[in-house]
Amino acid sequence: MVMSQARPTVFDVKLLHTSDWHVGKAIRGRSRAEEHRAVLSEIVAIAQTEAVDLIVMAGDLFETAAPNPASEALVYEALLQLARVAPVLAVAGNHDNPRRFKAIAPLLELGRVTLLPDAVGPTAGGNLHLAVAGGTPVKVAMLPFVSQRAIVRADQLMDDAAYEQSQVYADRLHRVVGALTATFTAESVNLVIAHAFVQGGTVGGGERSVHLQEEYAVPALSFPATANYVALGHLHRPQAVPGATSIHYCGSPLQLDFGEGEQGKQVNVVELQPGLPAKVSAVPLTSGRSLRTLQGTLDQLAAVADTVGDAWLRVRVNEAGRHGLADDVRALLGEHVVDVMVEHDQPGTLSSRVRRRDGRSPQELFNDYLTEQDIVDPDLVGAFSRLYEETQSEQSQSEQSQSEQTESV
Numbered sequence: 001m002v003m004s005q006a007r008p009t010v011f012d013v014k015l016l017h018t019s020d021w022h023v024g025k026a027i028r029g030r031s032r033a034e035e036h037r038a039v040l041s042e043i044v045a046i047a048q049t050e051a052v053d054l055i056v057m058a059g060d061l062f063e064t065a066a067p068n069p070a071s072e073a074l075v076y077e078a079l080l081q082l083a084r085v086a087p088v089l090a091v092a093g094n095h096d097n098p099r100r101f102k103a104i105a106p107l108l109e110l111g112r113v114t115l116l117p118d119a120v121g122p123t124a125g126g127n128l129h130l131a132v133a134g135g136t137p138v139k140v141a142m143l144p145f146v147s148q149r150a151i152v153r154a155d156q157l158m159d160d161a162a163y164e165q166s167q168v169y170a171d172r173l174h175r176v177v178g179a180l181t182a183t184f185t186a187e188s189v190n191l192v193i194a195h196a197f198v199q200g201g202t203v204g205g206g207e208r209s210v211h212l213q214e215e216y217a218v219p220a221l222s223f224p225a226t227a228n229y230v231a232l233g234h235l236h237r238p239q240a241v242p243g244a245t246s247i248h249y250c251g252s253p254l255q256l257d258f259g260e261g262e263q264g265k266q267v268n269v270v271e272l273q274p275g276l277p278a279k280v281s282a283v284p285l286t287s288g289r290s291l292r293t294l295q296g297t298l299d300q301l302a303a304v305a306d307t308v309g310d311a312w313l314r315v316r317v318n319e320a321g322r323h324g325l326a327d328d329v330r331a332l333l334g335e336h337v338v339d340v341m342v343e344h345d346q347p348g349t350l351s352s353r354v355r356r357r358d359g360r361s362p363q364e365l366f367n368d369y370l371t372e373q374d375i376v377d378p379d380l381v382g383a384f385s386r387l388y389e390e391t392q393s394e395q396s397q398s399e400q401s402q403s404e405q406t407e408s409v
Contacts (some may be wrong), residue, residue, distance in 0.1 A: 011271035011279060012136040013189045016047050016086075018267045019058035019233030020252040021078075022095065024071035027291070027312050028338035032254065033070060039253045039287035040078040043267055046283050047085040050269050053132040055082045058233030058250070059093025059145060059195030065392060066097065076108070083112040089128070090115045091144040093195040093233055098144070116142045119176060126180050136189055136274070141180035141227075143194040145234070146173065174222040184226035189272045192223055192230040200241045201232075201249060223247055229270050229278040238266050238282065246270075246278040254288040258314050258339075261291040289336070295343070298328065305333055314339040362388055 023036050047055055061075050082088050090113065092098050101117035108115050120126045128140040148169050173196070184190040199217045220243035223230045230247040237260070238251035250268040255261060264284060271279040292308065294301060295316040313336055315329050326340040366384050 011273045011276075013054065013133055013138060013272040014050065014052045015054040015056055015191070015229075015231075015270050015272065016043070016050065016052045016267055017056045017058065017229075017231045017248065017250045017270055018043055018253065019195070019231075019250055020060045020093070020236055020256075021057075021075065022060055022063040022252060022254075022256055023075050024063040024067045025254075025256055027257075030312070030338055032288075033074065035254055035288040037074060039265075039285055040074070041081075042285055042287045043253065044078065044081045044085065046267060046269070047082055050283070052086050052269065054130075054138070054191075055086050055088045056191070056193050056231045057082075057088060057090035058193050058231050059091050060095045060233055061090065061093070062096055064095065065100075067100075076104070079108060079113045079115075080111045086112075087130070087132070088113040089140060089142065089193055091142050091193050091195055091233070092117045094145040094147070096145075116144055119144055119146050122180055122183070127183060129183075137187065138189045138191060139184055141177065141184075141190075141192045141194075143177065143180060143192070143196065145195040146176070170217060170219055170222075173218045177218075177222045178224075181224050181227060184224065186226075186275045189274055190227045190229075191272070192227050194230065195233040197234055198223075198232060198241050198243075198247065200243070201235045202237055202239055203235060220244075220247055228272045228274075228276070229280070231268075231270075236260055237263060238268075240280075246280060248280060253285050255291045258291050258293055261293060294333070298332065301329065302332055308333060308336070310336060313337045314341075316341050316343045318343055 021036065021040070023033075023040075025032060025036075057079070062071060067075075079088055079090070092101050092115075096117075098117035101115055105115045105117065114128070116125060122141075126142055128142065130138040130140065132138055177192070177194075181190070181192065196218045198220050200220050220241050223243055223245060225244040227245045230243070230245060232241070232247065232249045235249045236252040236256060237249065239249050241247040241249070248268055248270075251263070251265060252260070253265050253267070255263060255265065265288070266282040266284050269281045269283055271281075290309075290311045291314070292311045293314045293316065294304065294308070295318065296304075297318050301315065301317070313333055315333065315337055317325060317329060317340065319325065319342065321342040325342065329340050330337045363381075363385055367381065
């Protein structure tokens with residue numbers, strides 16, 4: 001009796017999953033625009049080589065809610081280049097500005113880019129029904145980032161304990177996901193695109209800390225087994241999250257902060273068929289400079305100077321602080337030194353940590369101040385980040401309102 005060999009699975013839909021571009025992100029005041037341009041071109045080339053049927057961008061296209069024109073040009077050009085390969089589905093992340101996205105979304109849609117700025121119900125754009133490849137039906141639940149104040153009533157924010165607020169947020173997001181995925185069936189390829197902090201995920205190191213606390217955590221079991229693949233954005237470390245189905249963060253395409261040093265970067269290429277588990281393949285990204293932290297005396301640093309290449313460098317010097325020490329480090333290691341810290345306590349010195357202030361974010365400066373004062377208080381860090389984010393958001397809305405008034409005159 002001749003045993004017939006099992007036929008290899010032929011997947012109906014192939015998609016590319018990317019997220020967390022953070023275009024406009026600088027490194028201690030140094031532009032990374034060319035690195036972003038290179039890595040986005042690399043992602044386009046991967047999409048072409050893999051001949052994907054669908055491209056997913058899971059949020060945080062920009063670093064700031066008020067990106068400059070150069071950053072906007074880079075992002076929208078990349079989206080349209082990807083759309084020449086396959087339709088693009090994108091959701092807004094916590095760094096993005098939904099009002100800006102609402103303005104540009106109708107134009108992008110003409111170029112096969114569907115961009116969802118805010119969380120909406122299934123019939124208002126939160127659930128899409130597509131046909132790709134050979135006509136395979138694809139159902140997509142799209143969930144942009146949802147802030148706590150957008151989903152938890154104001155009186156609860158004022159009166160409830162923190163754990164009660166986080167439970168309300170988790171419960172309501174669970175119901176939102178349930179509503180968006182209610183139409184999933186075994187006859188379709190079912191996809192979730194979400195920008196969220198899912199419980200069980202590991203922080204990458206460069207994320208905004210205020211949106212990584214328990215009050216923003218979403219249970220992994222909120223995503224049903226009927227979903228073939230959950231494409232997540234928000235955490236910068238590539239990883240799978242345990243759950244009832246295939247749940248993945250593909251991570252950021254560049255090392256965005258020194259907490260991400262030594263991390264490999266990737267996009268996910270995912271093959272899907274109705275009723276079958278997803279086949280997920282990581283495709284490494286090679287564009288962009290690495291971020292390295294070096295530590296030692298000047299003599300020890302000199303011994304490794306030939307190994308640093310073009311990496312961005314954060315240097316911890318184990319010598320007494322003195323005027324001109326940072327300049328000596330840069331003369332030794334090159335122009336890509338962006339951060340110099342002295343980690344040697346000397347009697348009579350004002351601080352054991354000396355670092356450049358120019359080009360650094362308010363959050364980084366505030367964290368440095370707390371460190372210098374030996375203060376460890378995550379709630380204080382979160383409160384400062386929330387206050388700063390609200391101030392930036394109000395300023396952005398004010399500037400946009402003034403611009404609209406000027407245009408109407």
